[in-house]
Amino acid sequence: MNIFKFSILPGWLLCLVVFFTACSRKDSTPITVTSLSSFQDKINNGLLLNSFERNGEDFVFNFEKGQLQVSEKEIKNIVPILDQWKTLITFIDNSQITVPSKGNALDFIVENILLNPTGYNPLAAKVNVALPTFGRIKVTVLGKNNASGNITHLCKETSAKQTVPVLGLYPDYNNTIELAYTDLEGNERGKTQIKIKTTALPSSFPEQFLVKSFPNKMEPGVNLVNYNGESEIDLSVPYMVDNNGDVRWALLLKTSPELNKLAASVGFKRTKNGTFIAGDQNANRIVELDMFGTLIRQWDILKLGYIFHHEISEAQNGNFLINVTKTTAKLTNGAPRINDIIIEFDPQNSSVVKEWDLTNMVDSSRLFPPDSGTPSQFGQSPTNWAHNNSVGEMGNDILATMRYQGVFCYTRAGKLRWIISPHKKWSALLQPYLLTPIDENGNIITDNNVLQGDASANHFDWAWGPHTPVVINENHILVFDNGYNRNWKSNWSTSGNNYSRVVEYKINEVNKTVQQVWSYGKSRGESCFSPAMSGVQYLPQTKNVLFCPGMNVQMTKGKGGRIVEINPITNEVVFDLELTSTSGYGFHRTQRMNLYPDTI
Template sequence: MKLKTDYLFILLSAFFFLGCEKEEEFIISPGVIYNSTEAINRFEELDQQGVLIVNSYFNKDIFHLILENQDTLKVDGRIVETFQPKPAEWNAELIFRDGKTGIAPYLGNTLDILPDSVQVNPSGYGPLSALINITMPAIGKFKFRVVGKNGSKSDITHTPSNISKVHRLNIFGLYGNHENTVEVSFLDNNGNERIKKSLVLHTDPLPAKLPLIEVDIAKREAMDGDLTLVSYRGLGIPFMPFIMDSFGDIRWYLDYAAHPILNRISYECGIEPLRNGNLYFGDVSNHAVFEIDFHGRVLKSWNFEGYSFHHNVIEKPNGNFLVAASKNTSQHLNGKITINDIIIEIDRMSGGIVKEWDLKQSLDENRTVWMNNLGNNTVNWLHNNGLYYDESDDSIILTARFQGAMKITADNRLKWILAPHLEWGKDRNGVDLNTKLLRPLDQNNQPIQDLDILEGRTNHPDFEWVWYPHSPSVKSPGSFLFFDNGDRRNYSTSELYSRAVEYIIDEENMTVKQVWQYGKERGIDAYSRIQSDVDFLPNKNNILFVPGWNVDNGGKFGGKVIEVNYASGEVVFEARISPSSGQQALHRAEKISFY
């Protein structure tokens, strides 16, 4: 009996020993993949996430796959037969001992961009733009750099947000008549470079129609951005807008001469950026508003039957457009057709006209102190040339070449008039407009009461009116910015200068105080009788001052783009823009970015 018991103990002990030895051999380690199906599924997840394997090694029967995000994928080495990286294909082949094969995303060493996937001027209207179509074997994103002629400060770089295998790279900022180097980098999801390739893109010479640009001052660290969109009008229709950099090189322009619709583009005030990153403008030739991309492709247009476009269109915060218009049936009290005295609001989605402001109802259409043209066949008594929407009270600020600057409500009631107090009568509703005139204050906040100053025959040391103004805007609540052209200033032509001018307007007390100006000290050097622009650039606290017509450019004539620091008055950028002939240069200019 004892023999049988001892024999059973030996058998159990042997079984226990063997069982323990077998269990130790197959201990499950956390984070290790022990079967081919799980490994293949994990590879598919990595591919979908855009995470690549960058290296591999064996350690204690564990096959370590190092990922570009610093994680490690661990596979039981005993289930792996072979591992073959194929960097030219951006993958690796893993053959398992059970006969299955897994394809894992792996860091590649090729960036194939076929010649027919690169198009310079893909639309036919943007000669300094390009489109590159790339399909990669792995998910990621791209960064590209247009190498500038003048060092890194003239480079144009962009990293699109698209994370995918399929990419469309919209390249802007090439140079004309140049072998442009464009560096294209394929990145991981975190922006780390995987591989880079340089392309050379050839462009044709710039058209002779574009102007001579001479940069006199460029203090780049103090400037608010490097690129300026110029709504160029030189040498006539079709107008040719361009973007210049701070070195005076043209880096983008549109040539619509062969366009089926825009071949006579006449955008008056000019082209401006939309909130969605595209561009827009009103066109006098088609009497419509157009939305385009930077390639020059028309994305959408809005017509307004019964009206014609002139001068200015602006985008409201809700996306609708406010358009300075003329109405085909608009009549002066004398029975003649009027022009340039209507504002309409266009619904961005439906294209319908949702509101109209007839400015004959809210202003004095018989006031002729600045221009007597009531006897003309078409009466241009107002000449509304600029609009700005004031979101704070749902009102519109407008500039009118022949009347001054004013603010109207959403229901077409006049809030105030910024203009000399001379010969104001009543509107069509019988409202005495003298009650809407802003009263000027000196720097001590005391009322200016000299009648010659109030009526505009002379200036006060602390205050001047705007004359034939353009480009209204709100700099900050209660602070208003205008381009004061200075045409017929004080009813004379003896002193010629234009200004960027800021006023503080107290709408409750109906007072106006001049708090800042630039340009008077420049005299004829920056005088523009018509057109022109002014913008506040908040990032650097600068003012963009743009006299655009017949400006003396040192023996040539055209316009200037001047960026001046608001606090110090220091000019941080100045460029002269001179067409080869004529006086016409530009209406407006905007600081802009391609992306």
């Protein structure tokens, strides 16, 4: 049996071989072409022809998956056009079929490159490609200096003509982007490169100073920095920095007719659908955007009687949990009250499905009037008695923080479960919900000064002006302890002994106890002290912790915010990045995430 194998041969040589075969046939019986539908099935399944060979009186076509064996009597001509990744097969009845085939260079697939397609994201582009057949594109923006700066994403789209999102471009740089063409499972078929030149970011953009970075010890991803501009009601400028401290994504919404006054406060949160949601303190609305800054949906909550304050997060059921002020809420004396309502909002029906009034759970008369050292906008008052600043879920319950009252958990029915807070001034009705601190050995702390918050123990302290409670597991949480007026002493105008912490608490709801398991930040002093804003994040892949003091933090030069990643087992700092701005606002919150959402 003679076998002739045809891999990637020049078209003229292959034509000669096949033409010779066709001319030497002696059988003049009419031939019926039966293989056309089999070829079409392979094409419909998005399979490339890798090679073909002659085996006796048949041709064997080797596809990425499977073979086709076709009588040489059916085929008149085979012409590989490898620079276009296709093979033209002419049958004996002169019918033809073009079969997508493994070829050479892929430069021809790029039809168009559009940098900053919306006008709001100068570090993003869309690339239109025409592929030989169905498949996916794996995008890699190559790092400036080494592979640690590479940003790679395998896109979901599988059609032959598609628009590829390119995210993670460097500003003011001639970026190199690799486009790898893969099969539906992500196996690479070939690749090409393109160049995209970007412009510089505005001169007013925050500055980044990398203190240290050990990428091999860090949680993968970039850092979403929710920079709130010169104030909480200024235009927000969310951006992302990588593990080298380079900005790789930014939304500059000043020219957006719909979002040019977006004051996103806590900032952008990624949804399960891959979009961003944010509250707008200026317009009292909720907005949903894509990665390019396109406004997808918006909801006016002022029409429903609410003013947005601080945080929005997506619940497990897809609804939004939002900190708000109710426009009609009053104290018992008729005075207005603010920042003490949490709502659950159904985005599909644009309706509030649940409202929790914190005055029904916590005593609104528990007040600690600030001294003259605390700026009035940050001091407690009868109107702003709670200052609810964070909300999330703990299992089926709601977990939240109030700057002036502590960390608390309650059921969806509005029943209080527990409170982590200094025991001072709580009413008899609420005392049963106060968790009692225990030391590192599990012994109850009985020192009344510690219980009341007048002093801190060696291995336990309360969270002062807390933010961002984060669930690690069913009984462990992380909290950002701002150190706001720690031990009831104003610390806004003083320096030297101030500090903020990330603290891990272990909660025993049966015994009504709380134990400080781990903390970080005290030894950093003023270099990590943020009396307001800020956040923490548990990083599940490495089990590291992100500690992010965001306001008026003392930097190497100036003030701003700091992003610190810590291994809590060794206390090693594996990432430390300073972000400075003229206002001293570094960010409201920061979160580690993949640059690309999983949905695109």
